[in-house]
Amino acid sequence: MDAIGQPLPVLHRVPGxxxxxxxxxxxxxxxxxxxxxxxxxxxxxxxxxxxxxxxxWGVFWPRAAMYGPVLSHLPASDRRVWLTIDDGPSDDTPALLDLLDACGAKATFFLVGERAAARPELVREIAARGHGIGNHSHGHPQAWFWALGPARMRREIVQCQETLRAITGCPPRWFRAVVGHANPFVSAPLRDCGLARVAWDVRAFDAVRADPAGVVAHLESALSPGAIVLLHEGSPHGRNVEMIALLLQRMQALGYATVLPEELERSV
Structure with missing residues (x-):
């Protein structure tokens, strides 16, 4: 139930x-x-x-549900947001985990299968610290994910799922499409893996912008109860940890806390 006693909608929607x-x-x-x-x-x-x-439009607009259901906002009525961090694990991961711990915050890390296989100890540490782990494809084919055929799309999703399950002992429940793109072939492997697709409604292109103050100002202006915030780690500019630290500082000043969707699901 939400803050006023109304039943919450189902969040984890696997394609039919x-x-x-x-x-x-x-x-x-x-x-x-x-x-x-x-x-x-x-x-x-x-x-x-x-x-x-x-x-x-269904391919390139991250919140478009033409090719299957997609979650882009949480039904939270209070100042809680879902922090999602893409593209790890990376050299930033240990510092991010310490930062989140220090702020009493939780996030979901959408991990790339190849990177997870190379650094399984970081994946296990993310889980041990109580954060969520999501599927972000196996090889992160950024330029061509939108155009993948059925065999390659299935391989990207299923191989990442199997890699993360083998490392943590628990298969992810959430999938973040590369660059947020989708096509007609994304739904079948998501359905077979029991994955629900997640987009976002707050972003500031932190993977390419090397301006922490500007990035956080943009994120701050778009925050609202239930927002799904898209963040990144391991970007070439090397300032993701700084950006997330500043964002958490501003969230605290504004009275925002973090929430994982599982916490809301348990209250339904």
């Missing part, structure tokens, strides 16, 4: 077996053919372009 996007696409193409026949090629072509743009 149905493919609503496929039926939508078939209906759209039937409409294109009909319009082309009735009104001519200009009208038909315009509708065809529009339907394809809608499909691309």
């Amino acid at each position: 077996a149905s493919r609503p996007w496929l039926w939508w696409l078939l209906a759209a193409h039937a409409a294109v053919a009909l319009l082309w026949w009735q009104l001519g090629w200009k009208a038909g072509l315009a509708l065809m372009v529009a339907t394809h743009l809608a499909c691309l």
Whole structure:
């Protein structure tokens, strides 16, 4: 139940077996053919372009649910937010764990399978400190994740899942798509692994911006109860720990605390 006694919605939504996007696409193409026949090629072509743009929106917009359910905000009514940290484990991980401990904060680390396999002791330490661990693909194919075919998509998700389960003894429940992208082939392996896809509603491009004050100011301006905050570790600019330290300081000043979705699920 939430703060006013209302039941909370289900947060962990694994994709189902149905493919609503496929039926939508078939209906759209039937409409294109009909319009082309009735009104001519200009009208038909315009509708065809529009339907394809809608499909691309489902690929590139992280909160789009065209290719399966996606969680982008928590149903918290008080000042609690979900910190999510992508791309580890990395050299930043030990410092981040100490920082979170010092601030009494919890986060979910969305880990890359190859990096986890290379540094399993860091993965185990994340779990031992009470933080969440999520699946962030096995090889982090940043440039091409959106265009992966069914075999490669399955391999990226399943191999990371198996790697993290072998290290911690517990399979992750959450999946963060690389760059937040999705396509029609993401849902089947998520369903088979029992994974729910997570996006975000607060970000400041901290993986590429080397300005901690500017990054945190942007994050602060977008904070709200239940926000899912996208953060990174191990970025080339080397300032992620500094950014997260400053963010936690500002959150404390504003009266914000952290929450993991499992804590909200237990209160349903």
